[in-house]
Amino acid sequence: MAHKTDIEIARKASKLPIQQIGQKLGIAWEHLLPFGHDKAKISEAFVASLADRPDGKLILVTAINPTPAGEGKTTTTVGLGDGLNAIGKKAAICIREASLGPCFGMKGGAAGGGYAQVIPMEEMNLHFTGDFHAVTSAHNLLSAMIDNHIYWGNALEIDQRRVVWRRVMDMNDRALRDVVTSLGGVTNGFPSQSGFDITVASEVMAILCLSTDLADLNARLGDIIVAYRRDKTPVYCRDIKADGAMTVLLQQAMQPNLVQTLENNPAFVHGGPFANIAHGCNSIVATKTALKLADYVVTEAGFGADLGAEKFMNIKCRKANLAPAVVVVVATIRAMKMNGGVAKADLGQENVAAVQAGCANLGRHIENVKSFGVPVIVAINHFATDTQAEANAVKDYVTTQGTEAIMCRHWAQGSAGITDLAIRVAAIADADMANFAPLYPDDMPLFEKIQTIARRIYRADDVLADKKIRDQLRAWEDAGYGHLPVCMAKTPYSFSTDPNLRGAPTGHSVPVREVRLSAGAGFIVAICGEIMTMPGLPRVPSAETITLNGAGQIDGLF
């Protein structure tokens, strides 16, 4: 039987009206703000009304280091949510929104795959409910107001060379990375060197995802540092008086979005910060709301566990006072083989030895997650080429790590393929075995925080940072930012900063090239390698073949 494509499966889905999905969670129609008949936002008033309810169990889905073979983290998140519902549990999922720009480069699909998808997938990959457009507008309003302030006399005495707030666009457009603005004469302002990032890299996006309510959002927006004076004192967004209007632009975007899985279970899809210069998780508001409405909430974090789970624990959980009950680490036998040194072209061949060699990567992630005091279970996302011997090799290895690996066939079978995992995850969560704590306390000096992550998660021998960087960190401590967590920006492909170093490397060092203060979001970014904040399009962008077909359906997006 020929496999159906994701989009073929999604088009055949029998969607329920979003009103009925809301009813499953006890949300009255007046508190659902519909966007079409299959998407809705949940009103602020309703979200606020939930404060005194008990929380459900939080389940984090993370993964080994990504390889070109693909791991299926979102697919497993969606599948596990459906699986929990299938075994009679009241469960919801929480994932990030997709970025519009990259969809026109490579084929999209941030909504799961196979029989474990969130729908409507086309709209989730396009404008969805407009949240990213709102972030773009809010960000660029601040940019315009900074330049406008300088234009009309610069009462705040901003050093024009030290404006650190760029512009954003939700588009892959390399031409905008580095631009000179305000050319053309007196009426256009003062020429200055600047640039655009993609919207998901905006600090506004991180703030949206870390704010607990509109008042917190407004305060954090006000805290953004937009520029410095000649004396190096910072100029804040609130000095520019942009925070109020930005909050207004983001009012609706702060409301969590509700959609559904192929099996008509509730899915919260809200926010989408970068997983390198930001923390890479869906919004705190969505996660907290889901926890009030469901007994089990399955969520995911960007990249592998070394970046995604670490930031989920140390940034999101710390700020939101959340504690995961259990963590699922997703692995595939194909990815194990790649970690074991097999080339992509040879992944179809059985190779137990390579699988065994690649398991070291998985093993370290298991150990790392456990160090947060949280129980771990491994989900093997099944591919048709997997052999029994290879599967046994992973299972045996995981057993030696003191946990268990369960084969999951949700991609091909939906919830029916993942009930084993669902039963075990629910049992572990119900047993309240977790004793969660972040990796470092708030009051640890900033450079020590970086060292702690590098040594305990990446297993590096050392962190390299020249005096200028260490002085900067101390200056931020003196300025009152020492309590912030650090947000590591490094390659997702390795525990080290060398993307080609697969498996479980040791003996490496982590060079910190640059540090940045995201004072509104509330973290220090430590940049360890080349970080691209505005992607380009490939030679043949997928946009060239995206069209409406005769039936008004979108072809070429997936």
Add this chain to the structure above:
Amino acid sequence: MAHKTDIEIARKASKLPIQQIGQKLGIAWEHLLPFGHDKAKISEAFVASLADRPDGKLILVTAINPTPAGEGKTTTTVGLGDGLNAIGKKAAICIREASLGPCFGMKGGAAGGGYAQVIPMEEMNLHFTGDFHAVTSAHNLLSAMIDNHIYWGNALEIDQRRVVWRRVMDMNDRALRDVVTSLGGVTNGFPSQSGFDITVASEVMAILCLSTDLADLNARLGDIIVAYRRDKTPVYCRDIKADGAMTVLLQQAMQPNLVQTLENNPAFVHGGPFANIAHGCNSIVATKTALKLADYVVTEAGFGADLGAEKFMNIKCRKANLAPAVVVVVATIRAMKMNGGVAKADLGQENVAAVQAGCANLGRHIENVKSFGVPVIVAINHFATDTQAEANAVKDYVTTQGTEAIMCRHWAQGSAGITDLAIRVAAIADADMANFAPLYPDDMPLFEKIQTIARRIYRADDVLADKKIRDQLRAWEDAGYGHLPVCMAKTPYSFSTDPNLRGAPTGHSVPVREVRLSAGAGFIVAICGEIMTMPGLPRVPSAETITLNGAGQIDGLF
């Protein structure tokens, strides 16, 4: 009694669920795509299903040349729609969407005023249903794909100096008017001089508003000229293969938006092209849909009748095969006085002589509109300072022009204040007195079209255009664009190109500085004066005082 502000009135409105507004027009719930509970889009399928129904009567609201005193064209459009409903007619209104960017500069409010407003006014001035964001994304996708094509080898042999497609942002941001992109080295492309316009100035916006359906939209997008080769041959959007993906991005934006007036009557608010370099009317799709669903459709055109009504007739009606049954010219006594030479500070003083002097401006608009074969009536939008003698002066003057002027108090009283006008407008429309024809035939040479508008509408003696411009127009004729209408871009404040020349000037000449081909939208733009396509923010932008108040309401937007 202290007058309530527009926003106070709007907040006290008793809105009906948008489902009920749809029901009034016979639109089933599945064909309404809700955006919250008070806004909806109308499905393509439903719009297409209406093709064989008879059309209602089309009523155009236009105005004298705008003055700082304000005319209230949108307010009168909304009031007349409510007035027609109040006298038992089935009427709908069609207006443009507001642009987000300018809202943060000056206080907004493109939704009428007083007791003649469309609601929800806050959202109409912010993200609304996302149409403008979709236009921005579609426009900038094309920009990114052009630069990406050049980056990857430039197979189309685009002359990089002759890329005519800029970028857009829905923001007042003077710093973006003139920029150099692709700085920073090899991986960022080839440095080039470019810039941003505000989204409403995008040709994509004009195309959205002039397309009859998605297939027409796709074809028009493909027709956009984005660049020229060294041999001056044009490169089209379809050569870049961006048209399909742009159509996908605009699919939802093509669906007309339905909202309501304060009196719960249906209002179509869709599209918003600039009224200078574009044609300045709401979408053809919205107008045609409204005509199928209502017996009377009241719509408006941007600026005064010299620009707005002229383009409505010669561009929109020509392309959409529409014919207005009656035209309402809005005037105020205050504006008559300003046209008669009174300063703004003195408008509160009775001055019958100045009113009489200013009537010349109104008279010429009446004559012009009549020259299209359409009956005209004048609405005097009442202000508290108007005196009976002044009102009589206008009425007497209008009678000498062979038509009538009716005092309207919809701003203060809603539909009850405008029933006299509604009764007369309905009677004129029902009498089928119009014998509409555009001002010039398709096959008139382009330069003659410009001359025809300048002589017959502006009453200029002559059009000045140097050889280069006339050669360009002939070249476009040779290239097959000679059948297009012309879209005049000149100051709205005078019949002439001098904004200070009020009243009804004669003996002037119209200098054409530049001509542009909007091959996708389907018109030639003749630029006669400084046209600003990216506004700036004022010294104290209104954004500084826009905030959410304690009740979650938006303060400072109006």
